[in-house]
Each structure stands twice: as C-alpha cells, then as structure tokens.
Amino acid sequence: MTNRILIPSALRRIARSGDSVDVEARTVGEALARLIDLHPDLGQHLYDEHGKLRSFVNVYVNDEDIRYLAQNDTPLSAGDVVSIVPSIAGGAPNVYAVDGLSPAEVKRYSRHLIMPEVAVEGQLKLKRAKVLLIGTGGLGAPAGLYLTAAGVGRIGLVDFDVVDTTNLQRQVTFGTRDVGRSKLEAAHERLHDLNPEVEFVLHETRLTSANALDIIRDYDIVVDGTDNFPTRYLVNDACVLLGKPYVYGSIFRFEGQVTVFGAKNGPCYRCLYPSPPPPGLVPSCAEGGVLGVLPGIVGAIQASEAIKWILRAGDSLQGRLLLFDALKMTFRELKLRRNPDCPVCGPNRTLHELIDYEAFCGIRGEEVENDVSVPEMGVKELKRRLDANDGVVVVDVREPHEYQICNIGGILIPLGELAARVHELDSARDIVVHCRTGVRSAHAVGFLQDAGFERVWNLRGGIHAWADEIDPSLPRY
Amino acid sequence: MIRLSPLHLASIRDHAERAYPHECCGALLGRVADAGAVPAVKDVEALHAAENRRDAEAAARRFLISPEDYREIEALARERGLEVLGFYHSHPDHPARPSEYDREHAFPWYSYLIVSVRGGRAGEPPVDLTSWVLTDDRNDFDPELIAPPDGGTQAR
Numbered sequence: 001m002t003n004r005i006l007i008p009s010a011l012r013r014i015a016r017s018g019d020s021v022d023v024e025a026r027t028v029g030e031a032l033a034r035l036i037d038l039h040p041d042l043g044q045h046l047y048d049e050h051g052k053l054r055s056f057v058n059v060y061v062n063d064e065d066i067r068y069l070a071q072n073d074t075p076l077s078a079g080d081v082v083s084i085v086p087s088i089a090g091g092a093p094n095v096y097a098v099d100g101l102s103p104a105e106v107k108r109y110s111r112h113l114i115m116p117e118v119a120v121e122g123q124l125k126l127k128r129a130k131v132l133l134i135g136t137g138g139l140g141a142p143a144g145l146y147l148t149a150a151g152v153g154r155i156g157l158v159d160f161d162v163v164d165t166t167n168l169q170r171q172v173t174f175g176t177r178d179v180g181r182s183k184l185e186a187a188h189e190r191l192h193d194l195n196p197e198v199e200f201v202l203h204e205t206r207l208t209s210a211n212a213l214d215i216i217r218d219y220d221i222v223v224d225g226t227d228n229f230p231t232r233y234l235v236n237d238a239c240v241l242l243g244k245p246y247v248y249g250s251i252f253r254f255e256g257q258v259t260v261f262g263a264k265n266g267p268c269y270r271c272l273y274p275s276p277p278p279p280g281l282v283p284s285c286a287e288g289g290v291l292g293v294l295p296g297i298v299g300a301i302q303a304s305e306a307i308k309w310i311l312r313a314g315d316s317l318q319g320r321l322l323l324f325d326a327l328k329m330t331f332r333e334l335k336l337r338r339n340p341d342c343p344v345c346g347p348n349r350t351l352h353e354l355i356d357y358e359a360f361c362g363i364r365g366e367e368v369e370n371d372v373s374v375p376e377m378g379v380k381e382l383k384r385r386l387d388a389n390d391g392v393v394v395v396d397v398r399e400p401h402e403y404q405i406c407n408i409g410g411i412l413i414p415l416g417e418l419a420a421r422v423h424e425l426d427s428a429r430d431i432v433v434h435c436r437t438g439v440r441s442a443h444a445v446g447f448l449q450d451a452g453f454e455r456v457w458n459l460r461g462g463i464h465a466w467a468d469e470i471d472p473s474l475p476r477y
Numbered sequence: 478m479i480r481l482s483p484l485h486l487a488s489i490r491d492h493a494e495r496a497y498p499h500e501c502c503g504a505l506l507g508r509v510a511d512a513g514a515v516p517a518v519k520d521v522e523a524l525h526a527a528e529n530r531r532d533a534e535a536a537a538r539r540f541l542i543s544p545e546d547y548r549e550i551e552a553l554a555r556e557r558g559l560e561v562l563g564f565y566h567s568h569p570d571h572p573a574r575p576s577e578y579d580r581e582h583a584f585p586w587y588s589y590l591i592v593s594v595r596g597g598r599a600g601e602p603p604v605d606l607t608s609w610v611l612t613d614d615r616n617d618f619d620p621e622l623i624a625p626p627d628g629g630t631q632a633r
Contacts, residue, residue: 008551009560010586013517044615045585056582058544065544085547088564090579090589091500091539092571116570121577312574312617 140225563588
C-alpha cells in the first residue's frame with residue numbers, strides 16, 4: 001500500500017527530493033520513519049533531540065492535523081496523502097524574560113542586559129559559549145579577565161608555564177605572591193574569584209600536534225594568547241581543519257596586530273604568512289622587549305572580537321588585519337584575502353592533518369635557545385680562562401641598553417653592527433661571544449665562522465647563566 | 478543570495494510600519510535562479526503578506542504563520558508556478574538580527590528576512606533590513622546577501 005508524502009519547499013532542498021515522496025506504511029509514524037530512512041538529513045529538522053516532532057512541524061493526513069487524530073499512530077489507507085506543513089514562527093529578542101539567568105546573574109550582567117545589542121538573549125549566548133584560551137600570559141591575561149567578567153559559560157585555559165617575576169610587568173592576572181606558581185593554577189584562582197559563574201577547564205599541557213585537535217574540538221572559538229610561530233601555525237591549522245574561528249593577536253615592542261582567522265570563508269594565518277620567518281630573524285618579546293600595556297590593549301581587543309563573534313554583533317575583524325602602534329597611537333587596517341593556493345584552507349589543499357610545527361618553523365621549540373651547531377663554552381670554563389688572563393676576548397652582542405642593565409666587561413658590538421665592525425676583532429685570538437641567553441650570540445658565532453674566524457665560541461646560556469653560576473649579584477632581566 | 482526589487486523591499490518596510498508596534502510577517506515567493514549554487518541564489522517575484530496569528534499581547538515580539546495559512550501560501554505559489562523561498566518579519570524596536578527564538582523555530586534553506594522598525598519607522602539595508610539562512614547543523618544563522626534583481630550587490 002503506497003502513500004504519498006508532500007514535502008515543503010525548504011525540506012525538498014535538504015532531501016534533494018521532488019515535492020513528494022512515495023512510501024509504504026501502515027501509520028503516519030511509519031511513513032515518516034521511511035522518509036527519514038530515505039533522506040536522513042531531514043531527521044534533525046523534523047524531530048528534536050528527544051525524538052519528538054518539533055513543535056513547529058505539523059503533519060496532516062489529507063486535510064486533518066494528526067494532533068487531532070491518533071498522532072503518529074494515525075492509520076493510513078491506500079491513497080491517503082501525508083503533508084508536512086511548517087508553522088513559521090519567530091520574533092524579536094525577548095528582553096523581558098530572564099529564563100536561564102539566575103537573579104545573581106541578572107544583577108552581575110545588568111550593564112549588558114540593558115543594551116538591546118546584548119540583552120538577555122546575548123547574555124545567554126555568552127553563557128552557552130565555550131572559549132579556549134591558549135596561554136594565560138601577556139595576551140591571555142587581559143583576554144581571560146574580560147572573557148570571564150563578560151560571563152562566557154565555559155573557558156578552557158591552556159598553559160604549562162610557571163609565573164616569573166619578569167611576567168608581572170604585563171601579565172596582570174598574576175600577583176607578586178604568585179611568582180613560582182603554576183600559571184594555570186594562579187590564573188584559575190584569580191579568574192574564579194572574578195566570576196564564579198564561569199566553568200573553567202584546565203589543560204596543563206603544551207599544545208602539540210598530538211593533542212590540539214582533541215582539545216580545540218570541544219570549544220566554539222579559540223583565542224590565541226601565545227606568541228611563537230610553531231604554536232600559531234598549529235592553532236591555525238587545527239582551527240581550519242575543525243572549522244573554528246580563532247582570534248589572533250601578536251605583540252612586539254610597541255606594536256600589535258589582531259584579526260580573526262580560521263573561520264568559514266575567511267582567510268587563515270597561512271594565507272597571510274605561507275611560511276614562517278627563518279628562526280631567529282623575528283625576535284621574541286623576551287629578546288626584543290614589549291611595552292607592558294601593549295598586550296593589555298591587544299588582548300582586550302581579542303576578547304572583544306571573541307565576544308562580538310559569540311553575540312554575532314557588529315563587524316568582525318575577519319578579513320581585516322588591525323595594526324596598532326602605541327608610540328604613534330594609531331590604528332591601521334590591512335585587507336586580508338584568502339589565498340586560493342593556501343595549503344590548508346584553499347580548494348586544492350594539501351594539508352589534511354597536523355604536522356610537526358617545530359620542524360616546520362626550523363626550531364626544536366622555544367626552550368632550546370642554543371644553536372648546537374656552533375662551538376660552545378660553559379660559563380665556568382670562561383671564568384677559569386678570564387681568571388687565568390690567557391688572552392681570551394669576550395664579545396657582547398646585546399644592545400647598549402641591555403649592556404647598561406648588566407655586563408661582564410665584554411666588548412659591546414650589537415648583533416646588527418657585527419658585519420660592519422668585524423674588523424675590530426682579531427681572528428688570531430680566542431673569542432667567546434655572549435648575549436642574554438645564547439640565541440643571538442649563536443648567530444654571531446655562525447657569522448664569524450663564515451667570516452673566517454676559527455677560534456670562536458658561543459657562551460652557553462648567555463649572561464643569564466653567568467648570573468646563575470658565577471655572579472649572583474648580576475641582575476637578571 | 479536573495480534578489481528583491483526596490484518595490485518588494487519598500488512593500489516589506491511598509492507592511493512593517495503598518496503593523497507597528499506589532500510584528501508583521503509574510504512569505505517570499507519566487508524561483509531559484511541557480512539550483513547548483515551554494516548558498517542558493519533566489520529571485521523573489523512576489524510577496525504574500527500573512528496574518529500574524531499571535532494574539533495582540535504576544536504580537537509585539539512574536540509572529541506565527543499558522544499551518545493553514547502556510548498551506549494556502551504553498552497552494553498560491555504553486556498556482557503561479559513559483560515556490561516558497563522564505564519569510565519576512567519585523568522586529569519592532571529591536572535590531573534586525575535573528576533571535577534565539579527565530580533560530581529554534583527556523584526551517585533550513587528558507588530565507589528569513591528581518592526588518593527593524595524603530596518608533597514606527599522601518600529600516601533600510603544593510604543594517605536594519607537583513608536576511609538569514611539557518612546553518613546545516615541548526616546551531617546558527619548565516620547572513621544572506623540581499624541584492625537587486627539585476628544581480629548587482631545592494632547590501633548584505
């Protein structure tokens with residue numbers, strides 16, 4: 001016995017069917033089950049998660065609504081026509097009802113609730129949202145504080161670092177008493193105090209190719225508060241593969257950048273930077289410095305973009321790279337376009353899974369600060385030779401303002417001036433080169449070797465190692 | 478993309494202003510210009526103003542097109558060789574953004590055109606007259622481009 005089901009135009013498109021489908025069934029329930037067997041995509045639009053017919057989906061047998069017959073058990077006779085009929089409903093955001101917010105939340109978020117652009121609807125969107133914050137430091141501190149204060153329902157925090165005194169100049173989540181504590185633990189304590197309504201998920205781990213997809217999968221949007229190239233490419237690729245938007249921020253000295261990458265249709269980080277810069281070319285904040293308030297501004301803009309994305313309010317920075325210069329106090333914008341040849345988001349993409357990003361960026365990770373391919377000398381050995389006064393020459397390739405903070409009496413030749421001043425050095429003598437931690441000086445040693453110097457060493461661990469092992473009175477920076 | 482003539486847009490705004498402070502609603506009838514395109518390209522050829530079946534108290538922030546009215550609209554479209562492409566409704570004194578209620582009650586594929594009416598004056602594209610399509614996972618609306626019939630871009 002065959003019955004015809006009439007399909008409304010919208011569902012025809014989903015089912016890729018004609019305006020009717022013929023099925024064999026004894027009851028309406030059976031007929032609809034057959035229909036969903038044939039066109040599984042229709043299931044979620046007809047039934048809710050509890051398997052009940054959605055309230056705005058009406059089913060008629062001939063001219064009768066089955067609600068007034070025997071519902072799904074309504075028997076079908078030969079030739080009966082089943083129609084799926086939507087009742088079309090909707091309406092403006094409901095600013096009066098506060099379903100889903102407790103009286104305490106209504107009070108806490110009242111400055112949001114009185115704005116029509118947010119209102120109860122928007123606050124509930126925030127409450128339902130799940131945001132992953134990668135890194136709780138420079139950018140993560142302000143972003144975490146504002147996302148928490150705004151009432152994002154679930155915030156995942158990723159960090160594995162320990163609070164250091166040098167962090168306090170900008171990482172405002174942490175206090176002096178937190179020095180030496182796990183950043184994750186200290187951030188969680190502070191954020192929970194700021195807003196106990198928020199659920200925090202703590203990921204005490206470095207984000208890697210092995211865990212990134214599993215961690216990011218559970219969130220709606222990612223805020224990247226890290227500042228190194230391998231993690232950026234990793235976060236970008238993982239977000240593109242998972243179709244999640246990710247709010248990018250970067251800071252250096254007085255300048256910052258913000259945009260939204262990775263979302264559907266948008267450009268991604270690889271569209272902007274197809275390949276990473278050679279290692280060592282772009283100094284990190286630890287090497288180049290950063291104005292303490294800069295991550296406050298950039299991180300707050302990242303939080304603002306994440307919140308707007310959740311509210312679907314205003315114009316996103318997606319497709320626009322915001323450039324901020326704190327010295328000139330200017331904001332500029334560059335248009336970002338999708339790269340049709342992008343290996344991860346282009347139509348002919350070649351990347352289908354995560355790769356080894358530290359190898360991709362030509363480094364073994366941030367901690368490995370020494371380039372082992374150049375000869376090295378330890379601080380104790382240097383101390384012995386200086387005490388013996390055997391003619392060893394110490395060259396300091398840091399900047400003059402760093403030399404002012406502390407030095408061990410070496411000849412100051414900043415790395416950038418080395419090529420022009422190489423003639424000041426005597427290649428017949430033993431030369432030990434140092435910087436702050438050994439990264440820049442490794443480049444300097446490589447350069448000197450290329451220039452024909454044979455007796456040249458990199459001071460392992462730089463002036464920091466000297467302060468640790470030889471002269472604790474030297475300030476560390 | 479959904480293409481509407483300036484006359485259609487004016488009619489929708491007019492309907493929204495007349496219904497103020499209540500919500501107005503109606504159907505968008507027409508043809509699919511490019512069935513293969515994702516998202517679909519829809520050409521609106523006729524509007525059908527519907528009656529808001531909510532009672533007066535609820536009608537200030539809710540609309541409902543009853544199943545009976547829907548069946549009439551489908552029949553009307555079929556008679557003219559058109560199909561139902563979507564629906565329009567107004568948000569009195571609220572932005573032209575879909576609400577959670579809109580999302581929960583939305584059908585896939587249909588265009589949901591929203592016009593904001595503030596103090597009785599209906600808004601203009603791109604900010605105060607917008608169009609939206611439910612995402613495949615039902616979790617969200619994607620904005621839909623509103624364009625004039627000649628194919629040029631008018632507004633989002």
